Amino acid sequence: MAISDGGRSLSGTVGHSAPPLRQQSVAFRLAVSLFVVLSLATGATIFAAYSYGRTAADEAFDEVLAGAAGMIMERVFVVDGETVADVPTSAFDLLSLGGRERVFYRIVLPGGQTLTGYDDLTLPPDREGQSGPFGYSTSLAGVPLRAMIVTKPLAERSVTGNVNVIVAHTRNSRNILAREITTRAVAVIAAAGLAIFVLAIFVLRYAMRPLERVEAAILTRRSSDLSPFAMDAPREVSALVGAINHFMGRLDRRVNSMQAFVADAAHQLRTPITALLAQTDLALNERDTERLKVLHRRIRSRAIGLNRLTNQLLSHALVTHRADSETLTELDLRRVAIEAEREFRLTTERETPAVMLDLEEEPVLVTGDSFSLKEAVKNLLNNAVSHGKPPLRLHAGHTGNGLPDIRVFDCGDGMSAEYEDTIGRRFQRDASKTESAGLGLAIVKEVADFHGASLYTQRQDGMFSIGFRFPKPDGKTA
Amino acid sequence: MNRACRMLAAIIAVTVATTAQAQETVFRAKGNGSGSLVIASVTDLVAIRPLLDGFLERFPDLEVTYRQMQSLELYRAAKDACGSGEPFADIVISSAIAEQVKLVNDGCAAQLTVALPSTHPQWAQWQNSLVGMTFEPAVIVYDREAFPSGDVPQNRFDLVDLLRQTERFEGKVGTYDIERSGVGYMFAFQDEYQASTWGRLLEGLGRNRVKLFPSSSDIIDRVADGRLAIGYNVLGSYAMARQEADPRIGIVFPEDYTIVLSRAAFIPENALNAVAANALIEFSVSPEGQKLLAGSARLFSPGAGPGLLSAYLRERGIAFNAEALRPIAFSPRLLASLDRVKLRIFLEQWNKSVNPDAQ
Numbered sequence: 001m002a003i004s005d006g007g008r009s010l011s012g013t014v015g016h017s018a019p020p021l022r023q024q025s026v027a028f029r030l031a032v033s034l035f036v037v038l039s040l041a042t043g044a045t046i047f048a049a050y051s052y053g054r055t056a057a058d059e060a061f062d063e064v065l066a067g068a069a070g071m072i073m074e075r076v077f078v079v080d081g082e083t084v085a086d087v088p089t090s091a092f093d094l095l096s097l098g099g100r101e102r103v104f105y106r107i108v109l110p111g112g113q114t115l116t117g118y119d120d121l122t123l124p125p126d127r128e129g130q131s132g133p134f135g136y137s138t139s140l141a142g143v144p145l146r147a148m149i150v151t152k153p154l155a156e157r158s159v160t161g162n163v164n165v166i167v168a169h170t171r172n173s174r175n176i177l178a179r180e181i182t183t184r185a186v187a188v189i190a191a192a193g194l195a196i197f198v199l200a201i202f203v204l205r206y207a208m209r210p211l212e213r214v215e216a217a218i219l220t221r222r223s224s225d226l227s228p229f230a231m232d233a234p235r236e237v238s239a240l241v242g243a244i245n246h247f248m249g250r251l252d253r254r255v256n257s258m259q260a261f262v263a264d265a266a267h268q269l270r271t272p273i274t275a276l277l278a279q280t281d282l283a284l285n286e287r288d289t290e291r292l293k294v295l296h297r298r299i300r301s302r303a304i305g306l307n308r309l310t311n312q313l314l315s316h317a318l319v320t321h322r323a324d325s326e327t328l329t330e331l332d333l334r335r336v337a338i339e340a341e342r343e344f345r346l347t348t349e350r351e352t353p354a355v356m357l358d359l360e361e362e363p364v365l366v367t368g369d370s371f372s373l374k375e376a377v378k379n380l381l382n383n384a385v386s387h388g389k390p391p392l393r394l395h396a397g398h399t400g401n402g403l404p405d406i407r408v409f410d411c412g413d414g415m416s417a418e419y420e421d422t423i424g425r426r427f428q429r430d431a432s433k434t435e436s437a438g439l440g441l442a443i444v445k446e447v448a449d450f451h452g453a454s455l456y457t458q459r460q461d462g463m464f465s466i467g468f469r470f471p472k473p474d475g476k477t478a
Numbered sequence: 479m480n481r482a483c484r485m486l487a488a489i490i491a492v493t494v495a496t497t498a499q500a501q502e503t504v505f506r507a508k509g510n511g512s513g514s515l516v517i518a519s520v521t522d523l524v525a526i527r528p529l530l531d532g533f534l535e536r537f538p539d540l541e542v543t544y545r546q547m548q549s550l551e552l553y554r555a556a557k558d559a560c561g562s563g564e565p566f567a568d569i570v571i572s573s574a575i576a577e578q579v580k581l582v583n584d585g586c587a588a589q590l591t592v593a594l595p596s597t598h599p600q601w602a603q604w605q606n607s608l609v610g611m612t613f614e615p616a617v618i619v620y621d622r623e624a625f626p627s628g629d630v631p632q633n634r635f636d637l638v639d640l641l642r643q644t645e646r647f648e649g650k651v652g653t654y655d656i657e658r659s660g661v662g663y664m665f666a667f668q669d670e671y672q673a674s675t676w677g678r679l680l681e682g683l684g685r686n687r688v689k690l691f692p693s694s695s696d697i698i699d700r701v702a703d704g705r706l707a708i709g710y711n712v713l714g715s716y717a718m719a720r721q722e723a724d725p726r727i728g729i730v731f732p733e734d735y736t737i738v739l740s741r742a743a744f745i746p747e748n749a750l751n752a753v754a755a756n757a758l759i760e761f762s763v764s765p766e767g768q769k770l771l772a773g774s775a776r777l778f779s780p781g782a783g784p785g786l787l788s789a790y791l792r793e794r795g796i797a798f799n800a801e802a803l804r805p806i807a808f809s810p811r812l813l814a815s816l817d818r819v820k821l822r823i824f825l826e827q828w829n830k831s832v833n834p835d836a837q
Contacts, residue, residue: 084819085819086819086820087819087820088814089671089814089815092811092812092813092814093809095810096809096810096811099604099808099809101810102582102583102584102605104583107819116818116819117817141584141585
């Protein structure tokens with residue numbers, strides 16, 4: 001309760017401070033992507049508008065060029081066997097678009113020599129066999145020009161062949177028109193882009209509203225309330241709500257089991273401590289040395305039991321904690337067996353029977369947490385010492401169908417059949433064994449569960465074995 | 479002492495004849511002489527002097543070189559300078575406006591950096607490079623003594639009739655030699671474009687053995703002393719300035735149409751002192767500059783020209799019809815007059831008409 005209250009106030013302060021950079025809101029990400037996409041689209045359209053504007057301007061003014069060229073061509077005659085051109089002044093008016101452009105012209109005789117005009121006004125590179133007016137771009141003294149060529153065949157006694165008239169002017173009007181067309185298009189496109197963006201932001205906010213509802217629902221909840229949310233949400237968000245509900249369910253179960261465990265543990269510790277105190281009280285008042293010895297032995301036996309219970313409770317808490325937090329690594333079960341056996345040997349009394357290690361030649365690889373596995377194996381060994389009969393054997397290898405396993409063998413009868421069914425329940429102990437705390441197998445079971453391994457027992461050739469069978473190493477199910 | 483020297487230096491204008499055609503006059507700076515401006519022009523120095531003096535008053539630190547040339551020489555020099563990229567002058571002023579338009583068209587001119595006033599008419603500017611500075615009608619001058627009965631031709635129809643009916647103008651009519659004068663050619667070309675009287679007029683001129691001269695002054699001189707009775711297509715500015723001093727001369731502004739020419743100025747692309755050149759152009763179209771141009775030289779200006787000219791002529795009792803003014807617009811259409819084939823055809827026709835004996 002206290003923890004979740006703290007969590008609540010903590011989340012409150014975090015929620016109001018600036019969020020870390022990489023956790024930008026979905027709305028922000030969407031807005032940025034939208035902006036980028038719209039900018040690209042707008043840019044592309046503007047480029048298209050510009051090239052369209054240029055083409056349109058060229059088409060419009062090329063007509064004028066062709067008209068001027070035609071006017072000049074009309075005044076090309078052959079007089080007394082000589083080609084003469086009386087260029088009309090009005091052609092220059094037309095060509096200069098009312099004086100706005102600088103103009104250039106050239107009349108080329110069939111032989112290729114210039115009759116009049118600008119000698120360095122170039123012919124088009126390739127007319128592709130066209131004989132009609134042909135517009136092209138060129139330049140004169142570094143000034144970009146638009147030119148037009150018209151051709152007239154002369155068939156006189158003295159002159160035969162094509163006369164070409166080339167007219168050209170500067171691009172000012174074309175640029176202005178193209179710019180005007182582009183500017184208007186750009187204004188419309190930019191306005192449309194902006195409008196789309198603004199609308200998109202509204203749509204975005206509308207679409208994000210269910211998420212805001214979830215947020216509000218979580219924030220307004222009482223901290224102790226871990227029941228699932230019941231709310232109408234769109235499909236995409238309902239998955240999120242489902243995940244939250246699932247997580248809350250797990251949290252609820254964990255909190256419950258923890259509370260149960262704490263209650264159980266308190267109860268389990270209180271009983272032996274009370275018994276111990278009673279025994280010591282008896283011992284204080286006992287004068288008879290024989291009976292005192294008996295009492296002494298009982299106290300010791302109780303203390304051992306209590307020690308073991310405490311160890312197991314701590315071990316269990318540790319294993320439970322690791323199951324939540326540790327990441328699994330690749331490890332060799334043979335190494336787990338060796339280390340578990342050594343630690344077991346160091347922590348037990350001298351008269352404890354020796355454990356025989358039975359390891360395979362090849363590494364027995366599984367994915368797991370070696371600390372938890374060692375704890376589990378040590379518990380199995382302890383159980384074997386307490387309940388079974390020596391000699392003991394610790395086996396790490398593979399089962400008949402190739403599954404990695406680790407097992408403890410003893411020569412006892414094993415556990416009763418009904419007890420086997422309840423394996424793993426906490427504080428479920430054999431009533432005949434006072435020293436047992438009933439936690440050992442619970443730890444083993446928990447470790448097995450969190451490794452995805454199964455806990456199994458076997459009776460064979462007068463030996464009882466209990467251990468883990470892991471899933472196939474390649475089927476990594478962490 | 480020092481100051482006195484400077485003032486003395488300022489007064490002296492050094493005139494040097496550099497070539498057979500070009501005449502160079504240097505105006506020493508009144509101030510520190512930190513800048514220099516080279517003007518290449520066809521205008522007589524005496525005509526443009528009032529404007530220049532006003533300009534120098536405004537910019538006393540400028541040393542101004544005034545290079546006076548014949549119009550064709552000026553055109554060739556400007557064209558060569560444009561082709562080679564050599565600096566030639568900071569401003570080119572010429573009455574041969576077709577050539578000026580061609581130089582601008584061919585990319586030899588820089589853009590103006592000063593804004594022209596809104597009163598400056600569109601016809602007297604082109605491409606933000608070429609600016610008309612003056613407003614000079616083409617007039618008919620006549621010897622008053624040659625017309626005792628007052629039958630002075632007021633338009634081209636009268637002139638054609640006069641030249642056709644009598645022999646009294648045999649060898650006594652003068653006009654520009656259009657082969658030697660850009661202005662003369664320009665006026666003739668405009669005449670041909672403006673009206674159908676041109677052919678008959680040419681015929682009349684030829685029959686009366688017209689005398690040809692390279693400049694307006696040459697014609698006016700001869701009209702003044704009676705060697706000529708009529709001078710056709712003479713620059714009105716020279717005629718008016720001259721008439722004020724010499725009452726023997728009469729002036730007619732043809733009432734059918736009066737061609738008006740504006741001397742055009744542009745700043746070459748490779749000008750060394752474009753700032754000063756822009757300042758001169760700005761000054762010439764300013765109210766002060768326009769007043770100076772309308773002064774003793776009677777050059778007038780495109781902006782204020784028609785109004786000031788009307789007032790001036792009314793004062794002097796000269797008939798004038800402002801409706802008949804036909805300014806030659808700066809436009810690429812003037813390029814047609816420079817087309818070498820068209821020019822050849824035009825000159826052939828001209829020669830055939832004015833020299834009928836040569837055939």
